[in-house]
Amino acid sequence: MEVILAEYLGFCYGVKRAIKIARENASPDGKSCTLGPIIHNPQMVERLKREGVGAVDRLEEMPEGTIIIRSHGVGPNIYAEADKRGLDVIDATCPHVKKAQLSAKELVDDGYSVVIIGEKKHPEVRSIFEWSDHKAEIVETEEEADMLGPCAKLGIVCQTTFSSSRFRQIVMHLMEKSRDVRILRTICTATDQRQAAAMDLAKRVDMMLVIGGKNSANTTRLAQLCANHCLTYHIETAAELRDEWFDKIKKIGITAGASTPDWIIKEVYKKCQNRA
Ligand code: SF4
Known part of the structure; x- marks a missing residue:
């Protein structure tokens, strides 16, 4: 055989980087936590917990200490909320995710109707949506793309881990929605x-x-x-x-x-x- x-x-670059950042900020007294599991791998999350990196689901669970933002990223409201609560923030958002978040914001600021191609419930997609000031449409299939109405200016960003071939197929359907289409292909290599x-x-x-x-x-x-x-x-x-x-x-x-x-x-x- x-x-x-x-x-x-x-492990990709963004995950390696996030784990390195989390380990560098480990705290045996439980004062360093990631907001949500740092990666979607239960065995690694358990190992990090033993090394002093816990996880909380909400900022309210952290009375003090350091909150580590995971590679999937979060919306701007979380940074503001952490600041208000006096928490230190260590940002381990993957730079590729950051690019998708800021691209969505830039498109909205430039007057584009924004479509995020990705899975509606995925935390990274939710974070990109938050950076669009909750204005983007999230589309996962060609059928959903067809249901969108026409618009003057259409900006497209993508979940970093979305399939390239499905991205291309959905973009073909979205091209019919506007004469001014700006595509930011934010899939990572x-x-x-x-x-x-x-x-x-x-x-x-x-x-x-x-x-x-x-x-x-x-x-x-x-x-x-x-x-x-x-x-x-x-x-x-x-x-x-x-x-x-x-x-x-x-x-x-x-x-x-x-x-x-x-x-x-x-x-x-x-x-x-x-x-x-
Ligand atoms: S965007 Fe790419 S490099 Fe970054 S965490 Fe996701 S898969 Fe990894």
């Missing part, structure tokens, strides 16, 4: 690279293992893309591997979402190799 790792997999490498590998193997949090949008998308080409399982850890999955399998491909730590990828890789 052959086990092949995707050319690009696991880490997403493009991981998706392309995963699909390339999925075409060459009998089975793909996609590792990452079940609550991670980018991992779930990798699993959906791989499933178009071969038998695919989305797992969080090596403990989920089942003997029967490996029957008659000659080649296994492994990929992992941008929020999946190296140690989990290594465990899965080792366990698969031990069967070879």
